[in-house]
Amino acid sequence: MFDGFDAVVLARIQFAFTMAFHILFPALSIGLGSYLAVLEGLWLVTGREAYMRLFRYWVRIFAVAFGMGVVSGIVMSYQFGTNWSAFSDRAGPVIGPLMGYEVLTAFFMEAGFLGIMLFGIGRVPKLVHFAATLLVAAGALISAFWILVVNSWMQTPQGHAINEFGQFVPEDWLAIIFNPSMPYRLVHMVIATYLATAFVVAAVAAFHLLRGRASPEVRTMFSMAMWMAALVAPIQIVAGDLHGLNTLEHQPAKVAAMEGHFEAEVTGAPLYLFGWPDAEAETTRYALAVPKLGSLILTHELDGRLNGLKHWPKEDWPNLPYVFWGFRVMVGIGFLMLATGLVSLYLRWQHTLFAAPRFHRWCLVMGPSGLVAIIAGWITTEVGRQPFTVYGLLRTVDSVSPIAAPAVGASLLAFVAVYFVVFGAGIWYLLRLFSTPPEIAVEEEIRGPERAAGITPVQATHGVD
Template identity: 55%
Template structure:
C-alpha cells in the first residue's frame, strides 16, 4: 500500500488531500454566514421579502458547507496524532492551546446559535433570529482568526523558547500576533468573501443565462458583484503587502515564488510571467518576464536587490516549480476577478447587466475560480514553507511519527480517498442540485406568480415550494373546465 513512496511523502500527501477538501467548506461557510447576516439585516431594515427568500435559499447551502467543514476538520486533527505525533509533542504547547481557543471561543458560539439560525423562524422574534445569525457569522470569523494564528505561527514563529528539545511559549501576544498573521488573516478573510460572492454570482448568472429575470436572481447577481468588486480590489492591496512581509520573513519562499535563482546585485529583478524552473541545474530553462518590475514591486526601487535561491542551501529550498506556478494560478485568477467586477460595473452603468448573455457566460465560468485560487494560494503557502513544519525551527521530516510505516499511511490514504469520494461527493452533488434549482419565491411573490393567489408564510421553508406547486397545478386543472363551460355556452 506504500505506492512506491516513503512514509513522509505519503503523510504529506494525505494531509494535503484532507486539508484541501477541508478548506473549501469553511471558506464557503465564512463568506455565506456574513452574506446571510447582511440579507437578514436588509430584510429587517426594509421589510422587503425578497431578502428573506434569498436568506432561506442560501442558508441551505450554508448548512451543507458548514456540516462538511466540521466533519473534514475532525479528520485533520486525527492526523496530528497518527502521522505527526512528533510535531504535536514538540510544538503542541503552542498549537494545542491555539486550537483549544478556537473551539472555546468560536465553535461553541457557532454551535450554540446555529440551531436558532436554521430552525428559529416563527419560533423566536425576528430580532432574536438576526442576533443568532450574527453570532454564527462572528463565530466563523473568530474560528478563522485562531486557525490562521496557529498556521501563521508555523510560518513566522515568535514568542517561544526551546527547552529539552520542546518548544515552550514565552510570550502569547507575540505567538498569536506573529509577524505574518495580520497579512495572512486579512488575505484569507478576503479570499473567503471572494469564494462565496463568486458562488452567488455564478449561481445567479446561470439562471439569468437560462432565461430567469425575476427579482431574486437579479438581486443575487447585483449583491454578489458588489462584493466581488470590493474584495478583488482589496485583495490586490493585501496581496502586495503580504508579499513584502514574505520577502522579509521567508525569503526562500519568496525567491521560489518569483523563480529567482541569482541575487540581482547590479541590476533590477524582472517579474517572470512564464518560466520552467529546473531545480537540479538551478536555473530556468525558459522564461518570459518584464525587466525591473520584480524589484519595483518588492523593493519599490528600479534596481532593488532580492536574494536568490542560490543563496540558500539546497536542502532549505522549497519545490520551486510547484510554488512558482501555484502562485501564478492564484494571481492570474485574481486578475480575472478584477476584470469581472469592472466589466460588471460598466454593464451596470449602461443598463445591460441583466441582459448580456456573454457576460453571464463569463460569470458562470468564474463561479468556481474562487475555490481554485484559494487552493492555489494554500499550495503556495504550505509548499513554500518546506522543508520546515515550523519555519527555521523544526523540519517536516522531524515531525513525522516514530514507527509509522509507508504501508500504514498508504492504506489510510486510500481509505480517505474512497470515503471522501462518497461522503463529500454526495454533499457537493446536493449543493450543485440546490444551485441548479435556484432561489424560490416563498414569502415574496413574483409578477408572474401574482395571479396564483396569496402565498402563506410557512413554518418550513421548503413547504412553500410544495404549496406553490400545488397552487399552480390546481389552477392548471381548473382552466380546462372553465374553457369547456365557455365552449358549451
C-alpha cells in the same frame, strides 16, 4: 503495496489531500455567514421580501457547507496524532491551546446559535434571530482568526522558548498570537473567502439568468455579488501585495521560489510571467520575463536587490514548481476577478447587467475560481514553507510519526475512496440546491414543515414580532 515509498511523502500527500477538501467548506461558511447577516440586516431595514427569500435560500447551502466542514475538520485533527505525532509533541504546548481557544470561542458559538439561525424563522422574534445570525457569522470569523494564528506562528514563529526535551513552550502569548505574518495572512484569507463566496453566488445567479429566471431574488444576488467583485477585488490585490512584502521580510527563500529567481539580482530583478524552475539545473527554463518589474513589485524600486535561491542551502529549498505555479494561478485568478468586477460596473452603467448573456456565461465559468485561488494560495504558502513545519526550527522529516509507509499509504487510499463518495455526494447535493430557483426553493420549504407546525407562509417569510 507501498513498500519502497517514503512515509514522509505519503503523510504529506494525505494531509494535502484532506486539507484541499476541508478548506473549501470553511471558506464558504465564512463567506456565507457574513452574506447571510447582510441579507437579514437589509431585510430588517428595508422590509424587502427578496432579501428574506435569499436568506432562506442560502441558509440551507450554508448548513450543508458547515456540516461538511466540521466532518472534514475532524479528520484533519486525527492526522496530528497518527501521522505527525512528533510535530504534535514538539509544537503541542503552543498550538494545542490555540486550537482549544478556537473550539471554545468560535465553534461553540457557531454550534450554539446555528439551530436558531436555521430553524428559528417564524419561531423567535426577528431581532433574536438576527442576533443569532450575527453570532454564527462572528463565530466563523473567530474560527478563521485562531486557525490562521496557528498557521502564521508556524510560518513566523516567535514568543516561545525551547525546553530540554526540544519542545516549543510559550513565553509570550501575545507575541505568539500576533506574530509578524498573522495580520497580513488573516486579512488576505478573510477577503479571499468573501470573494470566493461572491463568485459562487454570482455563478448561481448567472445560471438562472441564462435560463430566463430574472426574478427579483436572482437579480438581487447577482447585483450584490458583482458589487463585491468590483469593490473588494482591488482591496485584495493591495492586501496580497502587503502580504508579499511581509513574506519577503520574514521568508525570503519562499519569495525567491515564488518568483523563480536562482541568482541574486543586484541591478533589478525581472518578473517571470511564465517558466519552469528547474532545481537541478538551478535555472528557470522557458522564461517569459519583464525586466526589472520583479524588483519594482517587491522592493518598489526598479533597481532593488533581491536574493536568489542560491543564497540558501539547497536542502532548504521548497518544491519549486508547486510554489512557482501556485502563486501564478492565485494571482492570475485575482486579476480575472478584478476584470470581472470592472466589466460589471460598465454593464451596470449601461443598464445591461441583467441582459448580458456572454457576461453571465463568463460569471458561470468563474464560479469556482475563488475556491481554486484559495487552494493555489494555500499550496504556495504551505509548500513554500518546506522543508520545515515550524519555519527554520523544525524540519518536516523530524515531525512525522514513527509509522511505516504501507500503513500511511493504506489510510491514504481509504481517505481518497471515502472522500470521493461522501463529499462527492455532498457537492452533488449543493449543485442541486444551486440549480433550484430561489423563489421556488423557498416556497417549497414554506409549504413543508412550517405548515405542519401551524405557521402560515406569511409568518414563515417575515418572522414573528
